[in-house]
Amino acid sequence: MNKTSYQIHLRVIIISYYFRILIQGFIMHTYLQNRFGFITLVVSLFLIVSAITRTILLVQSL
Amino acid sequence: MLELSFWQLFEIYVIGAFYDLVAVSYMILPFVLYILLVPNKLWSSKGHRYVTYGFVYVLLYLLVFYGFSEWFFWDEFGVRFNFIAVDYLVYTTEVIGNIRESYPMGILLSVVGLLAGIIFYILLKLNYINKILEDKSTLKQRLKPALFYFLLPVLFFNFVTQDYAKISKNKYNNELAKDGLYSLFSAFRNNTLDYDSFYITHDEEKVIGNIRKIVKAEETLIKDDKGIFHKIIKEGQEKDYNVMMVVVESLSGEFLESLNGFKGLTPKLDALAKESLFFDKFYATGTRTIRGMEAITLSVPPTAGRSIVKRPDNHNMFSSGFIFKNRGYETKFIYGGHGYFDNMNEFFSNNGFDIVDRSDFSDEEDTFHTIWGVCDENLMDKALSEADKSYKAHKPFMSFIMTTSNHRPYDFPDGRIDMPSHSGRDAAVKYTDFAIGKFLEDAKKKPWFKNTIFVIVADHCASSSGKTDLSIDKYQIPLFIYAPDLIRPKRISKLSSQVDIMPTLFSLLNWSYDSKFYGQDILADDFDERALVGTYQMLGLFKDNRLTLLSPGKKIHAYEPIKSNIFDTTYKDTSVSKEVEDEVVSYYQSASLFHKKRLDRYDAKH
Numbered sequence: 001m002n003k004t005s006y007q008i009h010l011r012v013i014i015i016s017y018y019f020r021i022l023i024q025g026f027i028m029h030t031y032l033q034n035r036f037g038f039i040t041l042v043v044s045l046f047l048i049v050s051a052i053t054r055t056i057l058l059v060q061s062l
Numbered sequence: 063m064l065e066l067s068f069w070q071l072f073e074i075y076v077i078g079a080f081y082d083l084v085a086v087s088y089m090i091l092p093f094v095l096y097i098l099l100v101p102n103k104l105w106s107s108k109g110h111r112y113v114t115y116g117f118v119y120v121l122l123y124l125l126v127f128y129g130f131s132e133w134f135f136w137d138e139f140g141v142r143f144n145f146i147a148v149d150y151l152v153y154t155t156e157v158i159g160n161i162r163e164s165y166p167m168g169i170l171l172s173v174v175g176l177l178a179g180i181i182f183y184i185l186l187k188l189n190y191i192n193k194i195l196e197d198k199s200t201l202k203q204r205l206k207p208a209l210f211y212f213l214l215p216v217l218f219f220n221f222v223t224q225d226y227a228k229i230s231k232n233k234y235n236n237e238l239a240k241d242g243l244y245s246l247f248s249a250f251r252n253n254t255l256d257y258d259s260f261y262i263t264h265d266e267e268k269v270i271g272n273i274r275k276i277v278k279a280e281e282t283l284i285k286d287d288k289g290i291f292h293k294i295i296k297e298g299q300e301k302d303y304n305v306m307m308v309v310v311e312s313l314s315g316e317f318l319e320s321l322n323g324f325k326g327l328t329p330k331l332d333a334l335a336k337e338s339l340f341f342d343k344f345y346a347t348g349t350r351t352i353r354g355m356e357a358i359t360l361s362v363p364p365t366a367g368r369s370i371v372k373r374p375d376n377h378n379m380f381s382s383g384f385i386f387k388n389r390g391y392e393t394k395f396i397y398g399g400h401g402y403f404d405n406m407n408e409f410f411s412n413n414g415f416d417i418v419d420r421s422d423f424s425d426e427e428d429t430f431h432t433i434w435g436v437c438d439e440n441l442m443d444k445a446l447s448e449a450d451k452s453y454k455a456h457k458p459f460m461s462f463i464m465t466t467s468n469h470r471p472y473d474f475p476d477g478r479i480d481m482p483s484h485s486g487r488d489a490a491v492k493y494t495d496f497a498i499g500k501f502l503e504d505a506k507k508k509p510w511f512k513n514t515i516f517v518i519v520a521d522h523c524a525s526s527s528g529k530t531d532l533s534i535d536k537y538q539i540p541l542f543i544y545a546p547d548l549i550r551p552k553r554i555s556k557l558s559s560q561v562d563i564m565p566t567l568f569s570l571l572n573w574s575y576d577s578k579f580y581g582q583d584i585l586a587d588d589f590d591e592r593a594l595v596g597t598y599q600m601l602g603l604f605k606d607n608r609l610t611l612l613s614p615g616k617k618i619h620a621y622e623p624i625k626s627n628i629f630d631t632t633y634k635d636t637s638v639s640k641e642v643e644d645e646v647v648s649y650y651q652s653a654s655l656f657h658k659k660r661l662d663r664y665d666a667k668h
Contacts, residue, residue: 035097035105036207037194041118042093043086045125045181050082051075053129054238057136058074061234062066 066235073229074238081241084222087214088247098208102198111195118191122178130174132242134165138470140525141237143246159433163471224248225615233531257366257654260614261601264647266655272648276590277580284576289661290652294568294577301571302389303548304452304514305460306445307563308501309354310494311468313520315344315538316628317491323628327491330499331518334542339549341541341584343557345534345593345604346522351464352404353596354521357560359383359413359462361579362662363653364596366614370657371409380578382564383414384664386460389573392452394418396445397464399435406464414664415462418448430475435466437474438497446504453510464521468494487524502544515549515570518542519563532600534609534623535631537593543570557591557604558584578662580653594649603646610638610646618643 104110135143150157161167185191227239257263270289274280279292316323320335321342334340347357347364352371356362359381360370370376378384386393393415401407401419411417420428420435427444430437436444445463452459467474472490473483479496481489498518505511520539541563543549549570561581568575569583582589592605601612610620620642621633656662 034199035194035197035204036211037190037197038097039090039093039211041185041190041194042090042121043083045122046086046089047079047082049125049129050085050241051079053132053242054075054078056133058066058238060133060136061140061238 070230070235074235077226077229077239078241081227081239081244084215084218085241085244085247087211087218089243090211091215094208094211098201098204105197106195111192114191114195115186118185119178119182122181123174126174126177126181127171128243130170135242140234142240143242144249147246148249155433160470163432163473233533257651260366260616261612261650262616262618262643262647263651264644266651268644269648269651269655272644273580273652276645276648277582278588279577287661288659289578289656290580291576291578291661294565294573294575296569296572296574298572300573302391302458303545303571304449304458304510305386305517305567306449306463306505306514307358307461307517307519308442308445308463308465308498309351309358310498310518310520311351311465312487312522312524313468313491313494313539314523314525314536315540316535317488317524318540321538321540321628324488327488328495330495330502331540331542334498334502334518334544335540335553337546337551338542338544339552339554339585341543341554341556341558343555343591344519344539344541345537345557345559345595346520346539347537347560347594348596349522349536350404351521352406352409354519354560355406355409355462355464357594358519358563359410360662361561361564361581362657363561363580363594363649364601365650365653365657366596366601367598372405376405376409377412378664379413380662380664381413381415382568383410383460383462385414385568385573385575387414390457392416392455392457392459393462394448394459395462395464396441396448397435398423398431398437398441398444398466410462418444430473432466432469432471432473434469438465438467438494439475439478439500441465442497442501443504446501446508449505449508449510449514453508465494465497467497468524512547514545515567516542516544517563517567518544519560531613532595532597532602532609532611533631534593534595534604535626535628537595538628543567554584556584556589557593558589559593559595561594562589578656580649601646601650603642603649605642605645608636608642609633610642612646612650618646 132143135147224240224245227236229239230236274283274290277290279290282293282295284291284293315321318328318331318335319325320332320340347353348369350369352369353364356369356371357364360379361382362370370379383393394417395401395406395410395415396418397406397420399420401410401417407417407419423436423440423444428436428440430440435441441463445461448461449459468487468490471484472486474490474493476483479489479492481492483489502516505514505516519541523536523539525536543566559581561579562584563581565577565579565581566584569585592603595602595604599614603610608620608622610618612618618638620636620638622636623631624634625632
């Protein structure tokens, strides 16, 4: 693997881990069965949509 | 371009997630209140279940739609939602019309609906919503988490600002570390900025003394004036040439080959550059049309917050319109769109201009239009017919003609140029160039042509985003002063600003007049080269190859361009000398002070 593709690989790993944390957090929330589970649902979805948007804008700006 | 080290990437995502959290903490408040108060019987009922399903789908739809909106806004402006987005929310007719004309909305909304549907299906499959609806907690049990959710936005409101997103000198990095929704609300809150509270201030007397020196008002200051009201004295006969000023939407310098920009987009203007006074180091004051209008008509620096055009209490400003009018000119603001947009009609009609806008175009005069206005050919034909009317009435005329064709959706009549309509910015620039060329050819056939000065200038550049908070190459625009029988062509390479247009024009007319203008005659031997540039927050002075910026928080920074062309500039930080600080503060503090004390008004006696 040359230096450039290695660096790209590392960046992809960082972003992937970020999404993994978000999605794991979201799945964990599914076990919250009280009313406030609805709030965690909204928060998780907003964070995921924002992170996807951020990634699209980031790729577009490269 | 983005600068992406590992650490920067980490910061973008972590700080970005923090701002996402701040934004969503405001968004969830009504939901928290609802969850807290709805009794268990209703919460678990069948009807409530279906209402919740519907609500969750709508919420998902809005979330996905928000993601798409951010993407499109970034594509256009290279920043998160800001001031411009706030204005767009106010002028919904134009904006929704523009979006409809620019994007395939049917397909787009269907894709959003489909994505929302997929997420909704996953949620149903997880049985997540049903589990939440089975909750039987008491009001007392719900109170504790509700208080936590109520407290969060209170804390964020008091302690969080956009400053945490300043992680880099690269503006793109900083913007990515923000959240769009939070930025939108932040722009709402910071729509106006009081100079004295947010920027560096110096002693008032000293500032007034400095600015009088800078605008050369000292020697001819009108007795007892507390500002810069002074006499401009010219020898010899005054002229009453007509003036037709075409202010071109988003005509960046980079579109012109004659400014070392793209080749072949503006053949008419490039040819005109050789027949005019052509100013090749000329800068817009801002990034919005109304900023350009403010600078041209009032000749004042771009004060913090929104343009004076859009502020309350902007009647009877010291406007060039009044100076023309008092000399017997017919002064008209001619616009192909509806002039209520951005408060333009209100501003111009109360500052010495009569209004000719889209409502004055007959069906025959309006052969093609977009939501922003009639095509540039129609607009310029109208300007010619208005000039004919003044000529017939034996009145000199001054027309301020604002174009709209170089604006998304970039639509124009077919068959005019070798590029198709609706194919993007470049084609729209080329069409506007064609329309200006045709306008000048048609004007040459008029009896008043030989006695008319044509001014062609941009309102601002097409894009304002760059690596730094304020990138100077995103302010460079062309200025042409064309009157083949009156003015000899020359290329003028003096660093100058939109605020200098009227003083230069009045000098060409050889007028003596009383002035409150900050602008100076660019053609004068003692012209002090500089450009005044601003965003709604950053206030800048570009002089002696140094860009000095005042910003909220009473900050001052200076940058020195080390590599620069019409497309891009690379800077290095540099120190700010006392002298430069005095000058930049004098410009902006005085402009703010005079506006606050109403010293920038026009008195009919002038």
